[in-house]
Amino acid sequence: MSAKTVQSLFSCECGATAIEYALIAMGVGVAIIAATFALGTELVNTFTDVRDLLQGRP
Template identity: 45%
Template sequence: MIQKFWSDESGATAIEYGLIAAGIALAIITVVNSLGVTLNDKFTSISSSLK
């Protein structure tokens, strides 16, 4: 029974796709967060120069 459990790879692909999706989501969140900070700084600079 334990041998059958260890040799069963039916869920391995789903786990791999889940890890890939999590990595892509983490990369997107990092980029969006960085972009948001940059845009906020830019709009603050523009707003200050218009005053």
């Protein structure tokens, strides 16, 4: 492989935007999963309390 071919491979920015968007989407996904695990039990308890109130249970 010639030096010019190697240099063109490293200077090519094809697909860089797609990779950046994929990294952003991955970060958002990780944040959602972390929030779900952190607040999961509290959310279940809150929805259970709301359900009980709507059904007329004390």
